[in-house]
Amino acid sequence: MSDPTTGNIRVTVWNEGRHEKTDPQVAAVYPGGIHGALANHLRAQPGFAVRTATLDEPQHGLTDDVLNNTDVLTWWGHLAHGDVSDAVVDKVQLRVLNGMGLIVLHSGHHSKIFRRLMGTSCSLQWREIGEKERLWVTAPGHPIVEGLGEYFEIPHAEMYGEFFDIPQPDVQVFISWYQGGNVFRSGCCFHRGRGNIFYFEPGHETLPIFYQPEVLRVIVNAVRWAAPVAVANFRNVQDTPHTARPLEPVAIEG
């Protein structure tokens, strides 16, 4: 699915956007906000129509109109997961179940929307010493790794380690090695309802990870993978049709 007129994939880049206002270090690395850096890169791709939305806008920038015209939503949150309103989470969940793609980045693992869609705590171990991370490809035929090689490295990363409390992914795309001795399922595909979800671990508010070409390549690939397909005449998945009349003749006996 995409813009019915242009065929573009309509991407909304969502950002909590709090760090950028309060922490000069974050503002120095991401002067236009993390959403700005991501949106700039996505706008440079053919076939994408990109907008941004942030926590402190009315309805967090995710009005019905925005959600209904979004094919893929990317999500960055970190400090203020609790400030996202449950009403917005309800609406985003329904949109995902009915086909909108969702890309959850780094600390978004603990966002309300990701925990809601996973049904688990999504907790993990973490450490912030700027160690090296190496992401190994474990699904080399998957569209999300198009253009990559066997692995790529992030020179300075925050460590996110197992046990990561998620359902086993429908496809395990990346597994990370960390210098300090941990591993992590760092690229995970999930299908929920009619929607595609990708959790991608790389990213940080004061490390320039969202400028690294391999990371950006994966995010672009993921947006294309997550974009919904058009299924004709498919009801909303949350409906519970009472179909009193069977599709076949039924003679009840006994």
Added chain:
Amino acid sequence: MSDPTTGNIRVTVWNEGRHEKTDPQVAAVYPGGIHGALANHLRAQPGFAVRTATLDEPQHGLTDDVLNNTDVLTWWGHLAHGDVSDAVVDKVQLRVLNGMGLIVLHSGHHSKIFRRLMGTSCSLQWREIGEKERLWVTAPGHPIVEGLGEYFEIPHAEMYGEFFDIPQPDVQVFISWYQGGNVFRSGCCFHRGRGNIFYFEPGHETLPIFYQPEVLRVIVNAVRWAAPVAVANFRNVQDTPHTARPLEPVAIEG
């Protein structure tokens, strides 16, 4: 895991228990309540210690003490999913993520706890004309089908049909055929956190399905399968350990 003294699997049979009070038809089929019928059968098994709990008890009968001493919880709800308190759902979810088994029966598909753990709407199609159902085994090596053959039939069933909005099961154990033309993923295993979840479609409040030997056999098998294993020194899965010190020496460069 099990009672540390006796080695018994401690089962709590939970029932909404409203029908039985208000609908004489239900009371006629299940005079001791659906929980009574199930508990009676489970009590007759070796190695099970069985109690019951119902919606209208304080805390729905699911106090901390009960939950902490429950290895496997079975869940029947139908009319009053909304009356289950969110605080109890929160606690049951955490207990499942930390190892308690959960068996969700029939209309429990729309319970708060099942929807919470799945992350999806868990909606489906339905029809109530008493048609025939045939459950085909699609995982013939799974402990839940021990003692069964290739399929079994329920002579008069409520139809639950696809699309069933659940994550793809970790193991698909049964798929049902319905006389009226529908199919359904009627036996589904899920692993979430350290807990095992089984959704089992058969059951009805006015049909004697919970007296049928094959159905009871599956529920008994499922309780044994869902009982938790003892993992030494494993943190609560919802914790987020900050492990400042790496497991390996790390010299940060660059």
Added chain:
Amino acid sequence: MSDPTTGNIRVTVWNEGRHEKTDPQVAAVYPGGIHGALANHLRAQPGFAVRTATLDEPQHGLTDDVLNNTDVLTWWGHLAHGDVSDAVVDKVQLRVLNGMGLIVLHSGHHSKIFRRLMGTSCSLQWREIGEKERLWVTAPGHPIVEGLGEYFEIPHAEMYGEFFDIPQPDVQVFISWYQGGNVFRSGCCFHRGRGNIFYFEPGHETLPIFYQPEVLRVIVNAVRWAAPVAVANFRNVQDTPHTARPLEPVAIEG
């Protein structure tokens, strides 16, 4: 991946092609062979470059040159699975593991190549009385169901029933209902190595199933889904690189 010059997906439609020569009934329904009917339809799609190959050609029409220039292979076999040479099966398997898509149709479930790639017997129950089949969509967000509704029907089909001895599919796309009382996992996605495999149950040599629009729609969608992605610098998956030098400095102790 696709033709590097044109960007077309290069499809090879493989057919055993024996029925068509010996059975006038088959020739009447598929005068150009089953491969002819499928190739005609695929050729009418934008972005496809289509050729055919059959069992009785040298190397079954699957020379190195053909295989190396095939992005997606579709497979129909029925009477003569045993006549396919093991050497060709070896080569097709390696091509799939290194990225070539494979669409296995109906009685191809018992082909050497499908059994090889699954590792199981791929056996099933069957019945040939021309009963009705209804395919329910169980993955409504999957590209293979694009354009379909909740289900579609085949008025007269051969029955293929559970238990179907396959690994649990990576995605379960369709489940079939049969008038005679059986169910079947009739649309199954598998990822193996870098290759995508789709098993699709509909089809028959004397029933006009390969002219039915929904069936053709699924096959076209499946070809697009199965086409390989380009992964840079990825070794052949069957290689076993001995990497004597670690990626990180290792001081062995103890």
Added chain:
Amino acid sequence: MSDPTTGNIRVTVWNEGRHEKTDPQVAAVYPGGIHGALANHLRAQPGFAVRTATLDEPQHGLTDDVLNNTDVLTWWGHLAHGDVSDAVVDKVQLRVLNGMGLIVLHSGHHSKIFRRLMGTSCSLQWREIGEKERLWVTAPGHPIVEGLGEYFEIPHAEMYGEFFDIPQPDVQVFISWYQGGNVFRSGCCFHRGRGNIFYFEPGHETLPIFYQPEVLRVIVNAVRWAAPVAVANFRNVQDTPHTARPLEPVAIEG
């Protein structure tokens, strides 16, 4: 399933057994052979009846009588995979598909039987410098990790690294970290037919890994997990029953 008289799980420990005869280093570490070391430990467990079999016995020690009376087979091979006869591989495959458990150890990843059952090349990267390995638990509720903590370490191991060309496991139980910078899916459960398969990476012919308590604990747990269940009246999965008569009345129209 188990010995019908005693209820014991009947384990056959299979070993190629060539190293032990030709390489004094191997004989020094495993004087009774790798099979001897494993069998000794398994014999010390309650409820196990253990025998051994080796490549150089007639039929590799895997006669029909042995296979028909084996509930779980463990497999170590390394130098001489090609010397295992295809006829024996055929028989072992059928026994697994009909319920016999299979535990494949370390270099058994390239055995004929494992490659046969997976359908892929099962290739991987490797390095032999005696570096440290740390196995992280990614399925903390699984019976195979009973008694373990969050991870365990092998002080000196051969490195096996991604990409590992296997189907995505039905359950991912362990992921390994290596000092030299690699990761590996080191504990993998697969269901095939009615059989349970566990691939477990630790092990080496000159390192004392098969004496390490955590490794032995996992193998014992895996044997219990892999033991077959008794399914009543279930046909051999490789049969293809032609059931001419439908289970339901069918009136063909049109």
